[in-house]
Amino acid sequence: MHKVFILYKEGKIKPVVDSVFTFEDINNALGKLIDRKNIGKVVIEPFVNAKAEKVKKVKVGSTSGHQDSSSTSGPDDDDDDKDPEDLRQSSSSNQ
Incomplete structure (x- = not known):
C-alpha cells in the first residue's frame, strides 16, 4: 500500500472519477x-450550488392563516439587540 501512495505522490497514477x-x-x-455501473470513483459533493431557501414571514399567534404584514416575525426583524428572554415573554403574552 505504501508503494501505491508513493506512485500517487509522484503523479504516476491518478484516481479515475466516473461521476x-x-x-x-x-x-x-x-x-x-x-x-x-461505475468505472472509477463515484463522488458526492454535499455543498454544490447549495442555496438557503428564503424564510416566509408569518403572523405570530395566528390560526386563521391570514397574514398581516404589520405583525410578522422573520429573519428581517430588528429584534437582534433585544434580550431573548424579553422576546419570549412578549411572544407568550400575545397568544
Missing part, C-alpha cells in the same frame, strides 16, 4: 454503485 453527484441525488449515486 459526481450532489447530496440531493445520493440515491442515484448509490444505485450506480449497487448496479456496478
